[in-house]
Amino acid sequence: MKKTIAFAMAAIMLLLCGCGAVNSDNGSGDVTEATSDTTAKSSNTPRHKVIIDTDTGSDDAAALVLAALSKNIDILGITVLYGNVSLDKAAENALMTLEVCHVEAPVYIGADKPLKKERKEMVSVHGKDGMGDQDLIHPNHTAEHGDAIDFILDTIKSDPDEVEIIALGPLTNIALAVQKDPETMKRCKRIWSMGTTGFGVGNATPVAEFNVYNDAEAYDQVLRAGIPMTIMGLDIMGNEETKFNKEELSKMAQGNEKGVFLSKAFTKLFAFNQKSGNNMMLPDPMAVACLVWPDVLLETKSCYGEVCTDNDSTYGQVILYEEGAVYEAMPQIGSYNLDVVTKIDTKLFKDSFMSVLTKK
Ligand code: BDR
């Protein structure tokens, strides 16, 4: 690991602050203090101590920006894995994004493939480098020597029932941590996962969402691990109001340093969505927004989730049984193991998000 003097200083500050991430900015980029009347104000909400687990493509990077600049979130560390891009690219993209935010947090390397299967070939909707292929990625820092799985376990062990995980990619790292030490993982306060189709349709297949489809076995193991979990599914991004159009993209491009960076990183993602006649979906930042601006999260439903792991066309589908619903087939439903987000304040999310990227 290349340790610069600045990094050592940051580590000292980290110890003094008692938190993982250090903002070397002068505070001007703070997300939580959004100023416009329409943006969320949540400075009185409790801080979340989080590990962010990410397969850093462009929308993960946007999620990292929100978390890194938020007063409500202490990033204890970032664990990366394969998914949108290969493991090494995911690490570089995460490191670069932190640098653009002037925030330092340790980045740990995790899984480079799913638990049981070889990595699937998928169309990268984020570009070959995961960040729009705009030659944006030249991080000065490198990842830590330690392993992501040990970092997750050690962090939870040292602060039981306090640490939350925001998972923005396949759940392979988290499943490996569960396999290694299930008791410690039960002391994880909550997992916030961008994953599943919710109650809608898939993007990897008609029934499966990308993060689950990459490693359905991992998703299954984590759902059974007895850890409180909130799921933000794809359906939440489903309506047009939630998506980002050309005008919004150009506002980001004329915005601040983060806005310029992300607007370039979104190049391929935007083009991919436009090809099918849609505006751009950003599911990962929306998941983080629920913690950054709690007023964004309007409703969750308690569900029992079952992951399809058979090697057929159902692979990666997650069946959600709603608590209180009556099913005529009378299926054997296990304990309600999930809170599934069913409603968010779209306008609040979008206004707040745009404000972060355009406020100078
Ligand atoms: C998920 O897949 C990836 O493309 C995004 O980063 C997000 O985590 C949406 O299905």
Ligand code: CA
């Ligand atoms: Ca992702």
